[in-house]
Amino acid sequence: QKEVEQNSGPLSVPEGAIASLNCTYSDRGSQSFFWYRQYSGKSPELIMFIYSNGDKEDGRFTAQLNKASQYVSLLIRDSQPSDSATYLCAVHPGGSYIPTFGRGTSLIVHP
């Protein structure tokens, strides 16, 4: 059973702080890693994807991948109240086009 694990939270951070969201996965052959954001009552939408070990930055967001340790993380710098949402980690197992989703981490950014 291919698993993707996330701390359900909630993770509470003050406005302007760095929020760190983590995800671990069981399939060592996984190739593609995605972070989706889901606001309450809305559908998931893609924030970032990463394929290679290391960091990938996009504005205030940085995805970090460590395949040896089988974890992927999302850092949100200068967190804003509008970042308050559930963040879903999705992992594509090796050779598969079909993602496995984690349960998501709830992030609360308080003013």
Next chain:
Amino acid sequence: DAGVIQSPRHEVTEMGQEVTLRCKPISGHDYLFWYRQTMMRGLELLIYFNNNVPIDDSGMPEDRFSAKMPNASFSTLKIQPSEPRDSAVYFCASSGPGTGELFFGEGSRLTVL
């Protein structure tokens, strides 16, 4: 493009009734997914299609659930008979050549009384 379109947005029905959820994927996308989301179980994959062909329906909870994709622009998820434990938000998503990103519809919130 209008994105993935789902209907109805909300459905309230009584136990035992048939429920049909509809989805129009993004034009050109060759994968279509049906997910169910609840607080208890998170986002669960029910079934997915590739080029209109069902590939994996192992996530369909039981025979009361069925899904079809008669053409590239339309899919249905049917529950018959419905039960209160089927209450959830059902998402349709599509994906095409490229990064593997899934594009989700707005979801259909089903309440079975």
